[in-house]
Amino acid sequence: MRIHALVAIGASLLMLSGASFVHAVKPEDNQATREKGKQIYEHACLLCHGVDGRGDGPAGWFLSRYEGPRPRDFRGGSYKFRSTPSGELPIDQDLFRTVTQGISGHMPPYSGLSEEERWQVIAYIKSFNQGFKGPVSIALLLPNPPGPPSAAGIDNGRTVYIKYGCQNCHGDNGYGDGKEALDGNLKDTYGHTISPGDLTERASFKGGSSAQAIYRGIMTGLDGTPMPSYADTIGGNDKDVWDLVYYILSLSQERQ
Amino acid sequence: MFTRTSFLVVALSILGGALLTPLLAPEEAQAIPAFARKYNTNCMDCHTAPPILNAFGQRFLENGYQLPGTEDGGSTGKKKLSDLNLDDVNHYLGFRLIGNVTNSWRFKQQNPPGADAGTVENKTEFSFPNNFVVFAGGTVAKNVGFFVELGHDVAEGGAEVERGFVTFNNLGYRDLAHLRVGKFDPNTFSSYATVRQQLGEIGESQRGNCTAFAPCAFNRVGLAPSAFATKFYGLYDRSGNALSPFAASLFNSGAETGVDIHGRPFGDWFLYQVGVLNGSHEHLSDSNKGKDVYGMVRFDYAKSNFFSASLSGFIYQGNSNAKVQTEEDVNWNRYGLSARATYMMVDVYAAYSVDKINKTPMGVAGLFDSTATGLTIGADTYVTNQTLVSFRYDNLDAGGMLDQRTSASFIGLQAKHFLRANLAIFARGDFNLRQSEGGETAARNLRHAFFSGIDVVF
Numbered sequence: 001m002r003i004h005a006l007v008a009i010g011a012s013l014l015m016l017s018g019a020s021f022v023h024a025v026k027p028e029d030n031q032a033t034r035e036k037g038k039q040i041y042e043h044a045c046l047l048c049h050g051v052d053g054r055g056d057g058p059a060g061w062f063l064s065r066y067e068g069p070r071p072r073d074f075r076g077g078s079y080k081f082r083s084t085p086s087g088e089l090p091i092d093q094d095l096f097r098t099v100t101q102g103i104s105g106h107m108p109p110y111s112g113l114s115e116e117e118r119w120q121v122i123a124y125i126k127s128f129n130q131g132f133k134g135p136v137s138i139a140l141l142l143p144n145p146p147g148p149p150s151a152a153g154i155d156n157g158r159t160v161y162i163k164y165g166c167q168n169c170h171g172d173n174g175y176g177d178g179k180e181a182l183d184g185n186l187k188d189t190y191g192h193t194i195s196p197g198d199l200t201e202r203a204s205f206k207g208g209s210s211a212q213a214i215y216r217g218i219m220t221g222l223d224g225t226p227m228p229s230y231a232d233t234i235g236g237n238d239k240d241v242w243d244l245v246y247y248i249l250s251l252s253q254e255r256q
Numbered sequence: 257m258f259t260r261t262s263f264l265v266v267a268l269s270i271l272g273g274a275l276l277t278p279l280l281a282p283e284e285a286q287a288i289p290a291f292a293r294k295y296n297t298n299c300m301d302c303h304t305a306p307p308i309l310n311a312f313g314q315r316f317l318e319n320g321y322q323l324p325g326t327e328d329g330g331s332t333g334k335k336k337l338s339d340l341n342l343d344d345v346n347h348y349l350g351f352r353l354i355g356n357v358t359n360s361w362r363f364k365q366q367n368p369p370g371a372d373a374g375t376v377e378n379k380t381e382f383s384f385p386n387n388f389v390v391f392a393g394g395t396v397a398k399n400v401g402f403f404v405e406l407g408h409d410v411a412e413g414g415a416e417v418e419r420g421f422v423t424f425n426n427l428g429y430r431d432l433a434h435l436r437v438g439k440f441d442p443n444t445f446s447s448y449a450t451v452r453q454q455l456g457e458i459g460e461s462q463r464g465n466c467t468a469f470a471p472c473a474f475n476r477v478g479l480a481p482s483a484f485a486t487k488f489y490g491l492y493d494r495s496g497n498a499l500s501p502f503a504a505s506l507f508n509s510g511a512e513t514g515v516d517i518h519g520r521p522f523g524d525w526f527l528y529q530v531g532v533l534n535g536s537h538e539h540l541s542d543s544n545k546g547k548d549v550y551g552m553v554r555f556d557y558a559k560s561n562f563f564s565a566s567l568s569g570f571i572y573q574g575n576s577n578a579k580v581q582t583e584e585d586v587n588w589n590r591y592g593l594s595a596r597a598t599y600m601m602v603d604v605y606a607a608y609s610v611d612k613i614n615k616t617p618m619g620v621a622g623l624f625d626s627t628a629t630g631l632t633i634g635a636d637t638y639v640t641n642q643t644l645v646s647f648r649y650d651n652l653d654a655g656g657m658l659d660q661r662t663s664a665s666f667i668g669l670q671a672k673h674f675l676r677a678n679l680a681i682f683a684r685g686d687f688n689l690r691q692s693e694g695g696e697t698a699a700r701n702l703r704h705a706f707f708s709g710i711d712v713v714f
Binding site: 040042043044045046047048050051052054056057058059060061062063064065066067102104105106107108109110111112113203 | 296323430558562564641
């Protein structure tokens with residue numbers, strides 16, 4: 001599936017995947033909003049992300065110690081959890097989703113902040129990166145999942161998994177023990193060693209473990225990590241993508 | 257002979273532990289403590305090296321087990337009792353088993369010789385990790401939290417609520433005042449928290465059959481942070497039991513019953529804490545006299561560059577909280593400073609405290625030093641992602657009865673290797689820096705001590 005095609009159906013997908021988030025009362029992104037966001041940031045975010053959003057807060061080093069990932073450097077462009085094409089900045093709903101859900105195993109969910117507070121802190125976070133003042137990125141389209149997965153589809157998903165080399169990092173059975181991982185070849189943009197997701201453990205799916213979240217991760221990649229976007233490769237065959245999604249979900253089926 | 261035998265025992269224990277633990281803890285058994293489970297994150301969000309908290313964990317604790325900057329009441333939501341399942345319980349329960357599996361002591365000469373059964377001059381023994389703790393904590397509603405810790409001493413037997421309290425948070429406005437009521441560690445929020453140590457406390461061996469209000473000597477001194485210790489020889493509780501100079505006490509007691517308020521009314525750079533307690537050793541009968549009061553202020557810098565620092569000062573005013581051997585009451589007070597700096601993998605902290613007894617009782621006038629000090633300096637650093645090396649220096653300038661008191665200085669070194677996030681083995685050595693001063697006291701005769709053990713949290 002090409003980018004243009006994805007864009008064409010993106011809006012409808014956003015309404016589905018982000019339905020629970022876009023209901024939030026989003027305040028206007030102005031100085032007053034950012035000031036309120038700054039106050040929240042200094043209490044809730046600064047200790048990991050640092051006063052300037054560099055990801056160097058006093059508690060940040062300990063999250064992964066000598067390895068990665070470290071807290072997000074908001075000044076850079078490599079945001080992992082996006083619905084936008086690889087290399088682009090996330091849209092506001094992506095940030096809202098991350099703040100709300102947290103990042104499994106790394107960042108706690110801040111659903112305890114009111115929706116307005118979350119939008120305010122997002123407005124402030126965006127002020128660290130001038131790129132957010134430019135044109136808003138357009139989200140890739142995330143179609144609805146097809147009907148229930150079939151055995152044949154999951155078998156095909158396994159074939160796709162091997163065809164596109166997923167096992168090189170995630171391992172033959174999805175434990176995150178692929179050769180590239182075991183050899184320590186997987187680095188993030190800061191040069192820190194990082195581990196691929198354990199696909200047998202849904203709680204470790206950093207971008208979410210729903211079928212659509214996995215689809216999104218495959219299509220957009222995780223910028224700043226070795227996980228690329230497959231939008232220009234497997235993206236042309238939507239059935240293969242969904243088969244792959246269901247195959248990945250099947251790896252963790254027995255542990256749910 | 258000692259060195260070879262002891263080293264062999266320690267080495268075999270560590271090696272055995274390293275080999276066996278993967279078998280005992282298969283992949284499926286991996287678990288994380290309650291708060292990390294609840295928020296689906298990992299231990300290191302809140303800890304530099306468990307149980308020591310990083311800046312984020314400190315704010316989480318201050319906020320009554322709510323994420324810093326929120327009044328979330330626990331973000332996972334509350335359920336009806338009938339809807340609860342084991343996963344929900346997991347969000348509130350944690351377990352920790354920690355202690356030594358081998359203990360090796362080297363004495364110049366036991367005092368008295370052979371004081372501990374089977375002991376000549378050296379002693380090596382196996383033991384089961386002596387401390388098993390079950391704790392439950394979290395929030396029951398927005399700005400209402402709780403914590404209960406049930407401890408079981410495996411060697412001594414018995415279990416008790418070591419800490420148990422309720423918190424009411426963000427009274428007035430956010431971070432103005434957080435109230436704790438119950439049995440808690442007074443020194444929770446200063447730069448060097450008493451109960452969060454890498455080198456665990458090793459209790460002293462006290463000579464048995466001590467009678468009330470009579471001198472009670474030691475076979476072996478304890479290895480504990482000197483700044484937190486009682487420091488005086490010849491102090492007694494109200495029942496006449498001798499207080500160990502090496503036991504944590506006063507502001508640094510580990511747990512006392514009372515009421516405590518803390519907050520950051522002026523921003524993140526300043527924390528205050530005030531409280532009133534039944535007494536410095538309530539379980540030793542100090543609850544029927546006057547209440548003890550304390551206050552602490554802390555100044556913080558925690559912004560960027562993976563760096564944070566803090567400086568704390570505290571005052572604890574005792575009120576008829578101990579007796580001397582003439583059974584006269586004393587007001588035993590403590591004043592102290594603590595500091596901490598953390599930069600990336602290095603965490604350095606220190607505490608210095610002065611214990612002062614106001615008005616030396618007439619019965620021991622001229623026989624009693626009413627001032628004692630303790631200095632503790634500690635540091636932890638990760639040398640690899642899984643290996644933590646810790647250091648602690650202690651100097652106890654003891655006070656109390658002049659014919660009993662003996663100061664002590666020790667250095668402790670520990671290497672702790674995390675086999676998994678929640679399972680570590682460690683080896684530790686403590687060295688007496690004053691052995692060359694000689695004398696027949698326990699503080700001099702103990703030369704070295706080596707330990708190996710495990711730390712399991714789930």
